[in-house]
Amino acid sequence: MSGNEERPVTAGREGLAAQLRELEAFVAKSNADGEPVPTAAVEMVERLHALLQALDELSASLGEP
Numbered sequence: 753m754s755g756n757e758e759r760p761v762t763a764g765r766e767g768l769a770a771q772l773r774e775l776e777a778f779v780a781k782s783n784a785d786g787e788p789v790p791t792a793a794v795e796m797v798e799r800l801h802a803l804l805q806a807l808d809e810l811s812a813s814l815g816e817p
Contacts (some may be wrong), residue, residue: 772800
């Protein structure tokens with residue numbers, strides 16, 4: 753793999769992190785507007801956090817930055 757290519761774990765993590773930020777923004781806006789937040793959205797935020805933590809641990813074990 754050349755120096756310009758992202759490693760698969762890093763590339764995958766960035767996409768999931770972007771989705772998490774969007775979902776967190778949706779939840780925050782819904783809360784601020786006094787609208788109900790779907791249970792599935794709250795659960796997905798929790799799962800994405802756990803998944804990102806697992807990817808960080810995997811990256812660390814592989815010696816990735």
